[in-house]
Amino acid sequence: MEKVIEICSLTKLYKNGRGIDDINLEINQGDIFGFLGPNGAGKTTAMKIMTGLIRPDRGDVRIFGHSITESYEKAMAEVGCIIEIADSYPFLTAYENLRQRARYYQGVDDCRIDEVLELTGMIKYKQEKPRKFSLGMKQRLGLAAAILARPKVLILDEPLNGLDVEGMIDVRNLIKQMAEQEGTTFFISSHLIHDVELTCSRIGVIVNGKMLNVDSTEEILQNYATLENYFVSEVERNGRV
Numbered sequence: 001m002e003k004v005i006e007i008c009s010l011t012k013l014y015k016n017g018r019g020i021d022d023i024n025l026e027i028n029q030g031d032i033f034g035f036l037g038p039n040g041a042g043k044t045t046a047m048k049i050m051t052g053l054i055r056p057d058r059g060d061v062r063i064f065g066h067s068i069t070e071s072y073e074k075a076m077a078e079v080g081c082i083i084e085i086a087d088s089y090p091f092l093t094a095y096e097n098l099r100q101r102a103r104y105y106q107g108v109d110d111c112r113i114d115e116v117l118e119l120t121g122m123i124k125y126k127q128e129k130p131r132k133f134s135l136g137m138k139q140r141l142g143l144a145a146a147i148l149a150r151p152k153v154l155i156l157d158e159p160l161n162g163l164d165v166e167g168m169i170d171v172r173n174l175i176k177q178m179a180e181q182e183g184t185t186f187f188i189s190s191h192l193i194h195d196v197e198l199t200c201s202r203i204g205v206i207v208n209g210k211m212l213n214v215d216s217t218e219e220i221l222q223n224y225a226t227l228e229n230y231f232v233s234e235v236e237r238n239g240r241v
């Protein structure tokens, strides 16, 4: 099994003493990894480091063997991401936004733009501008941009944020389809337990900046019946509910 992401001793403490503490993790090809934790646990911090937006105090992240701190461009070459909010140009249409993005990549033509708009349920808004979009529509457009260049790895911070039920089901199916058919590897943060249970193949629980445990979803469900039971017991075991 090919190791796609390796996180070693990753540590980042903000001045207020919060952050992440010595996180170690390996993600294999085709994994849909769910990074599960309560608000303020450190998910976004870890994902910002993974995508080069902030530097760690200690430790490193390797993507396909390339260090994010030492060879950023190589590490990010096959990565698509949404961190915090899916940004777009508010005064360009959905199509123009993707066209703009496509300029950074080779081999992304108008056909591919239509394809990702179709995949994310945004084709009917192709000629509309994100300044008039709802949060969920912006999130969908962000996802369309993230998958545009067919990345081998997708790092998505709360990708279901703002989506309606239908949107969540669509995005979940899209993620599973990409993992199964194209071997795309996913690193997804969420605090939506039910959705992580239905989407992810492996789950890691982070609380107070510490990674508590990593297990396959199958194993967790065998032992705890629901992810919620597991999550509560993991958090309790570590002294906080």
Ligand SMILES: Nc1ncnc2c1ncn2[C@@H]1O[C@H](COP(=O)(O)OP(=O)(O)OP(=O)(O)O)[C@@H](O)[C@H]1O
Residues within 6 Å of the ligand: 014, 015, 016, 018, 019, 037, 038, 039, 040, 041, 042, 043, 044, 045, 046, 191
């Ligand atoms: N720039 C910053 N300066 C100081 N503290 C910060 C900063 N960014 C985040 N923190 C703190 O670090 C901790 C982890 O924050 P982070 O945003 O990584 O959590 P999260 O797991 O993504 O939470 P959420 O689910 O609410 O998005 C929090 O306690 C937060 O207050």
